Amino acid sequence: MSRNLIVIPARLAASRLPGKPMADICGDPMIVHVWRRAMEADCGPVIVACDATEIADAIARVGGRAVMTRSDHPSGSDRIWEAVEAVSGDYPADVIINLQGDLPTLEPQLVRRVAELLDDPAVEIGTLAAEIVRDEERGNPAVVKAIGTPLSDGHLRALYFTRATAPSGDGPLYHHIGIYAYRKTALARFVDMPPSPLETRERLEQLRALEAGMRIDVAVVDTVPLGVDTPQDLERARLVIGETAA
Secondary structure: OOOEEEEEEEOOOOOOOOOHHHOEEOOEEHHHHHHHHHHHOOOOOEEEEEOOHHHHHHHHHOOOEEEEOOOOOOOHHHHHHHHHHHOOOOOOOOEEEEOOOOOOOOOOHHHHHHHHHHHOOOOOEEEEEEEOOOHHHHOOOOOOEEEEEEEEOOEEEEEEEEOOOOOOOOOOOEEEEEEEEEEHHHHHHHHHOOOOHHHHHHOOOHHHHHHOOOOEEEEEEOOOOOOOOOHHHHHHHHHHHHHHHO
8 A cells, every 4th residue: 555654753752741752651652653554554655754853763663654844733733734735746645644643552453544545536534433322421521523414334424523512412422533544635735734623622623624625534443542741641551552462
C-alpha cells in the first residue's frame, strides 16, 4: 500500500501531561510505542512529525524517521502538512494517514480500516467511530459524537461532529475516534482554509472540512483506542502494554 504515508504528529508541550511523547511506558517513550503500532499496520511508510530533538532522537534510535517541524503550529494537521511537504521527494504518497501520537495501545487494524475508506474515489477524508455503550459517555462533552447517514453496514457518510448528545431519538450514538486518512489534495486544501465558524464554536477541527463541503466517511469499529491525556491514562497504558509483553 505504497500510496499511503502514515504521519504521527508529536508535540513535546502538553498542558495536562507535560512531555507526553517521551513518557516512559515499560522502558520506551510513548511515541516509540505509537510508531511501532503504526509499523505493525503494514499500511505504508511511517514518519513522526515532531518539534523537539528528544522525540526525533528516540525515533532514530529504533530505526524510524522523524521530521522536525515548527513549534508554533496551531494544530496537528498543520504539523503533518509541513512534514509531508518536507518528505514528498522520498514518499510520493497520495493518501496521508494522521495517527495521533498518544495512542500507544492502538490496534494496528484500525489504521488499515481508515485507509480502506479512500478506496472509494469520491471520499476525501476517512475517519473512525465506535458505538457508545456506556451511558456516562452519551452526555460527556469530552466524547465527540460522529453523526452520519448509513451507506452500508459499519459505514457512514459524516454529516456532523459534536460534543453534544446527538442525534436525539432512538438509535445508536457513535464515539468519534480521531484517526484520519486524507487524500493529499484534500489535506492541502484543508490546511489552507481558515478555521470555520462551527469548528471554532465546537472546538472540532474536522468541522472545517464539512463546512467547506468536503466528503468525510466514517468506518464503525468495535473498539476505542486508549488516548493518553492524563497521568491516570498513562498508568492504564503501562498496565496494558505490560500485560501484553508478559
